[in-house]
Amino acid sequence: MTEPGYPQQPQQAPPPAPQRPDARAKAAELVDGEWHQLHPATPLLRGGLSLIIFAGVLFSIFRDRLIGLFVPDEFGSEWEQDAFGDFVVDQLLWVALGVIGLVLVLVALFWVGWRVHRFRITGDAVEVQQGIFVKKHRRAPLARIQGINIQKPWFARLFGACKFEIQQAGNDSNVDLNYLSTSVADALRYEILNRASGRSTADSQRLAAERQQAAGGVVNEFLHPDAEISNVAPDSLVRIPVGRIVASSLLDGWIVWAVLYVVGTLVVIFGFQQWWAVFAILPAAIAFFAAGMRSLGAKLRYSIAATPDGIRLAYGLASTTTEILPPGRIFALQVKQPLLWRPFGWWQVTFTRAGKMSSDGSGSGGQNQQMANYLLPVGDLRDVRTVIGLVLPELAQSSLIDQGVLGQAPDDFVVSPPRARAFRWFSVRRNGFHVHPAAFLLRHGRIWRSMHLVPGARVQSVAMQQGPIYGMARLARVQFHVPGSVLSPSIGALDQQDAATLFEHATRTVKVAIDTDASESWASSLSRNAVLETAPAVQDGLMPPPPQPQEQAASAAPPSAPQQPESAQWQPPADRWQPPPADRWQPPREQQQQPPQRVQQQPPQPEQQQPPSFGQRPPRDES
Amino acid sequence: MAERIDVTGEWQRISMRYASVESISTVIWWLIAGVGATVPIWLVNDGDMPWWGWLPLIAAILLIVIGVTFSFLRTRTIGYLQRDDDLLVRRGMLFRRFVAVPYGRMQVVDITQGPIERMFGLKTLKFVTAAATSAVTIPGMPGDTAEQLRDHLVAVSESRRAGL
Incomplete structure (x- = not known):
């Protein structure tokens, strides 16, 4: 384009x-x-490995004997008692025939398997x-x-x-x-x-x-x-320097645990003279090393x-x-920061998908399983914004990302009330949510910071929960259900009014998002409007055009549409956002079409003192 | 105590007979557990029951009383609400849970009926979406209501099919 x-x-x-x-x-x-x-080498690639392993096993069984063939004097006595080996040597012809026959049958089976394995x-x-x-x-x-x-x-x-x-x-x-x-x-x-x-x-x-x-x-x-x-x-829109990859892998949570484990075992060995502990350290160290190298190898060319x-x-x-x-195949995102990455300002973005990458059984399955969840293995805040912009272009230049990963209380997020401190000791001013027309943003944690982003059109269902203890504190939890088991976005310790409003609003937003979502055949929905070729983002309503008639009309919506206050706030940065080169895809969601007609139907929470203008709400008083 | 979360609307309650279903399975379960714990004590003491040997059975009976009471209270709280765009299901009194499933997201609607439910003529409706976590069930649907609701939901979600 x-x-x-x-x-x-x-x-x-x-x-x-x-x-x-x-x-x-x-x-x-x-x-x-x-x-x-399929490719003619398929039978070899699928079955060839097992043949090689078979040959390897055979070789290791007869290794001594093979060596003995060439160095008969020194090893002669060692394989005298090897009855199986003797039998093989005695019946060499038959054994060889049997092995060859087995190989032939296997090859034939693989070949037939390849012949009947067809696709269209x-x-x-x-x-x-x-x-x-x-x-x-x-x-x-x-x-x-x-x-x-x-x-x-x-x-x-x-x-x-x-x-x-x-x-x-x-x-x-x-x-x-x-x-x-x-x-x-x-x-x-x-x-x-x-x-x-x-x-x-x-x-x-x-x-x-x-x-x-x-x-x-x-x-x-x-x-x-x-x-x-x-x-x-x-x-690649994101460049990860090699040093950062190595350092981040070393500082990643479980590698630190691995090192602690090794150090602890070393202390046991040398401090307490418990030499048997060597057997605890070696396999673990090898496993840690292998896993670390594998994930490093995968990340290096991300x-x-x-x-x-x-x-x-x-x-x-x-x-x-x-x-x-x-487009539209990413169901939720999580931006998070392992504690030790914090001094460097590094972040990680994982995502969840509906399918499951099958492991290939060749040893690199672990790598794929692990990488299959990374949208960004490690990167700074700018990279995070770039990556999120690919999934949710509406949020690319929004200040919401910064607020979501770093910010706390007086900002665009609705946070837990002060009385929730018992449940969120440090993060009571951070633990909160924000509803953007394109996605739900849930942020958690002050020590282990993280943020979930759930595109509205991808939510399968929404749940609101309250147990007896939350009930006494008038708190509640809201969960967004998405496919896959990698992420389960939810936000707890919310004021129950806020939770109810979020729940109420989420069900409506999800409906609108579903109706306007057209990611199933993504290009045809774009090419319906030929003008899109010139400025797809603006034409599609994804990027706000310089005058914003829809936005202002929408901001007249009644209070229970909590994304309105912030839309005025994130608009200015969005204006500076230049539509990217046209050959990047645009998920065709037309988010400005909020459903104002439904909003009037029921004032969701009559007993609420102030309308939930979530953006500017000051920290609530303890009551 | 403060107001708990709630969603107002024309909630459809499920049949109160479902409380009996739950009670019966509670009774069976705890009786098995209580007797199963008591009999070995009796056997170990050669037929001579010490006073504390009855404790498991007493505990089981207490739990049965509590369980039956709660099953009646809980049954009162299970309900569903058909709204314009989604189905809302609630359950639980102490542990409240409201789940909203947009019609277009329903992938499968199941109807099951266990043996005790059959005695009371009740059925359980279960919705499956693409997300494993949003398992939504409505137990205790009397008579044909389960089929009617299922057919209605299938028809509505057909018209709003929205992929994943």
Whole structure:
């Protein structure tokens, strides 16, 4: 979209990089609705490892004997009693035949498995067929794609293959195309996303042309495993210096615990002369080291960028993963700060998704499981704002983020009343919430600071709770229910009036957000208005245009719409916000259309003394 | 004591017979526990029951009384409210919980009926959304109301289907 006048015949364009149009043509071939086979190295990659392990076990069993073959004199006596080994040597022919036969059968099975493992991509679904004895046929609608990630384990990269995983909501509902050829995987992902987004052919061709032009020269599989995408989108919006990654990993909560554990055990060993404790320290130290190296390896090449199809995350050093999360597939965010990061001003952003990234069983599963929840492994406040801006553009330049992560009481957040100090000893002036048209912001903790952001359109249900002790203190808790088990946003120790108003308002906001949400086929909802191409953010109502008629009309809404006071406050910074380069996606939520008609129906809390103009409320008196 | 949280509206109460259902299962549960704790004491003491041997049974009976009382009190608090855009479900007297589920978010509506519920002609309605935490159940729906409410909810959420 950066060059509107670019000619629209990308496939026939004279190739600056010969393999680009190739890949796209191949990908176009793959999405023709016919059945296709996976990468020919698939059986080797799926089953080859077990063969290698098998050979390794065999070797380790007969290691002494093999050595003995070459150094017969010195080791001769040691394997005299090895009955199994003797038997093998005696019956060498039969054993060899048996092993070869077993290998042949396995290879044949893997080969047949590869033959019957097929996939096809039709207009609205991806289908996979597999299984020799037990047939499995899975069909996943494109409109419900939660994300597509391409994993390249290092051993698969040797074969030019990669894993292709289409995430669907649910526990075990992903569609895996393991393995695909690396050269087509990226292009195939774009084809699928094009279809899922409902983008017009002209649009998708133009995007492909841009990608092709941007990719420019040689694609080096090893240096730039995600070359195609990293070139189309602006480079990573967040740069994490290596030193920061290392330091943050070292200061991360559990690594500190690991060090404490090791130190404690060392004290036991040397201080109390308990030598047996060595056995407690070694495996743990090895495990900690391995885990630390793995997470470090994953974070070292972390990058995040905006593409027309959503957020692109890439990470991994030897085994890489690139993932595209279409708009509206992030259900909640959490910004938090481990205590030891505080002097450095570092933050971490995690998110929750509806699907679950399946572990690949190759040892890098842990890395993926862990990274699968990070939107930002470590970064300063500016990075946090950038990342949040990708998910919730409305909040990108808002002062609410700063207030949410750092601020306390007299600000735009509604905080716990002073009498809640018994429940929130230090954070009583911080523990609070704010309702923005796009999202609910919940902030917690003064020592362990954190903030939840829940996009309104993604909330599944809302709960308000009050136990007997909270009841005596007239406090309550409000919970937002989102898919996934990573985050469970809730805010406790609220004044019960505030909680009731938040609950009441949340149910209304969620309804409006759902109605205006169109992330299911994100591009078609954008391309409905052709003018969007020029200034998508403003046209879509995401960025407030210089005069704000809707906003002022909305601010006349009755008191129970608590986001109104603050809208006047966060507007000025939002004005300075320049719409980003047009090729970043915009979740098409039209948040200004608040439902003023419903607000009048019931004054939610008649006994409330002052209208809940949440923004300016001073700290409540203890009563 | 101060006012507790509440949401006003035309709440639909569930059948009070559900209190009997809960009471019966409470009685069965605590009787099993009480007897199960008492009999071994009796056996260990060779049929000669010490005075404290009756304590588990007494405790069980006390708990039954408390449980039955509370099940009647709690049943009075369970209710649902169909609003324009969402279904509101409440339960609990001491531990109050209100859950609002937008109609478009309902993925599955289940009706279950246990053996004791069947004796009283009651059914339990359960909603599932994409979030595991928002498990919402309405027990004690008499007669056809469960089916009627389910059909109504399915129809409404069909028209407002909103993905995830």
